[in-house]
Amino acid sequence: MQPTDKQPSARISPADRFADLVITVLLTVIACTAIAVSRQFPSTSLATDIGSARFPLIYAGILILLCVLLFWQKFRAAISSTTADQAADTRPLRSFLGVLLSIGCTWLIPIAGYGLSVTLFLTLMMRLLGRLNWWLNLVLAITIAGVLYAVFSLGLGVPLPKGAWFE
DSSP states (O other): OOOSOOOOOOEEOOOHEEEEEEHHHHHHHHHHHHHHHTSOOOOOSSSSSOTTTTTHHHHHHHHHHHHHHHHHHHHEEEEOOHHHHHHHHHHHHHHHHHHHHHHHHHHHHHHHHHHHHHHHHHHHHHHHHHHOHHHHHHHHHHHHHHHHHHHIISSSOOOOOOGGOOO
C-alpha cells in the first residue's frame, strides 16, 4: 500500500512560514538588485581580466538559486496547528542574539584581529544555533577561520586585519 499524498515531516507554524517566505523574496530582490548594479561596473581592456562584475554575478546567482530552493521547501512544508510548539519558539530571541554577535564581531575585528574575532564569533554562533559541545565548536571555528584565512590571505593575496592588539 503506497501513500498517494506525501507530506513533509517537518512542521512549521504559519507565522514562521510567512516570515521565511518574505525573507526569501526580499533576498531575491536584493540579489537581483546586486546583479543590476554590477552590470554598470566598468570593464577593463585586459583579455585575462574577468571583470569586477563577475563575482557579484556569481554570488547573486547562487543566492537566487538558494532562495528559490528555500521558498519551495517552506511553501511545501506542513503547517503546525499546535500552540505548544509556538509558545516554546525562541527564534526571535536567537535571531536578535545572532545579529548582536555579528555586530560584536564587526566591532571586534579592528581591535582583536580577524583570527581571534571570527573564531570567537563562530564558536558562539554554533552554540547559539544548537551545537552544545564547546570543544567541538572551538575546533570547527578554528578550522573554518584558518581555511578562510588561507584562501584570502595566502591564496588570493587579500590581507586580513591583524588587530590593534597584535600590531
